[in-house]
Amino acid sequence: VVFLQGCDFDCLACHNPYTIAVCNDCGICVAACPSGALTIQDGSVRFDAARCDGGDGCLAICPHDSTPKASWRSVGSLVAELRGPAPFVSGITVSGGEATRQAPFLAALFETLAADAELGRLSRFIDSNGDADIHVWRALEHVLDGAMIDLKALDEGVHRALTGRSNGRVLRSIENLAERGLLSEVRLLLIPGFNDDAGTLGRTARWLRSVAPDIAVKLIGFRRHGVRPAAAAFTEPSADVMAAAAAVLRGEGCRVTGVV
Numbered sequence: 001v002v003f004l005q006g007c008d009f010d011c012l013a014c015h016n017p018y019t020i021a022v023c024n025d026c027g028i029c030v031a032a033c034p035s036g037a038l039t040i041q042d043g044s045v046r047f048d049a050a051r052c053d054g055g056d057g058c059l060a061i062c063p064h065d066s067t068p069k070a071s072w073r074s075v076g077s078l079v080a081e082l083r084g085p086a087p088f089v090s091g092i093t094v095s096g097g098e099a100t101r102q103a104p105f106l107a108a109l110f111e112t113l114a115a116d117a118e119l120g121r122l123s124r125f126i127d128s129n130g131d132a133d134i135h136v137w138r139a140l141e142h143v144l145d146g147a148m149i150d151l152k153a154l155d156e157g158v159h160r161a162l163t164g165r166s167n168g169r170v171l172r173s174i175e176n177l178a179e180r181g182l183l184s185e186v187r188l189l190l191i192p193g194f195n196d197d198a199g200t201l202g203r204t205a206r207w208l209r210s211v212a213p214d215i216a217v218k219l220i221g222f223r224r225h226g227v228r229p230a231a232a233a234f235t236e237p238s239a240d241v242m243a244a245a246a247a248v249l250r251g252e253g254c255r256v257t258g259v260v
């Protein structure tokens with residue numbers, strides 16, 4: 001899995017909020033690093049993994065939802081790194097952050113992988129929040145095996161409350177990818193009190209069935225681990241709540257392939 005830094009959503013329930021913003025080199029975390037792994041060179045923060053103690057103090061202190069550990073990469077250097085594990089994996093998934101925010105890089109990476117004699121056999125998937133224009137998917141589809149899309153909420157108001165953004169492009173992405181045979185899975189986030197009532201789940205299931213009748217649906221329960229203070233008081237769904245939600249989806253004909 002390749003994780004790209006930066007996301008256009010600001011999800012209350014985000015488990016790795018340090019992936020939301022691209023580092024602005026403010027330097028605040030450098031002074032807080034206990035091991036000298038962070039320095040500023042030519043106005044940019046540099047990270048020395050060999051000196052890092054892994055305590056993540058930099059992530060805790062960053063006021064911008066970012067990390068000094070991300071690095072700018074060329075397609076060539078990333079492909080060279082992927083050659084190491086390639087014999088042991090069946091494919092590459094690009095995730096985030098939000099991978100489609102760097103669509104030109106993504107297209108260049110996948111085209112390079114597809115054309116490579118050794119790496120061309122690897123599958124190429126994208127793990128996305130779905131908030132991408134149709135032309136972004138069109139520009140990728142010649143080298144894309146499929147996309148897994150998160151649907152935080154079918155209801156526009158709930159979606160805005162959870163992510164800060166409309167779900168319009170998410171719904172269009174799901175429709176478009178399904179039409180093109182490139183929708184691999186839809187992940188539904190379940191947060192008690194927001195989107196777990198039977199009416200909401202039933203509407204979501206019926207919409208999904210109308211768009212992609214046999215699509216694999218994974219139900220993901222909210223967990224507090226890693227979230228910011230705004231979501232610390234949210235309720236985690238119990239196993240019974242998850243099972244009941246899965247039963248509603250299945251009752252509407254959804255193919256629920258995972259409940260986590």
Ligand code: SF4
Nearest residue numbers: 033052053055056058
């Ligand atoms: S996790 Fe961050 S703060 Fe801690 S040693 Fe590594 S770079 Fe420094």
Ligand code: SF4
Nearest residue numbers: 023027029062067068
């Ligand atoms: S990771 Fe955060 S605190 Fe550190 S330099 Fe970047 S923006 Fe500033």
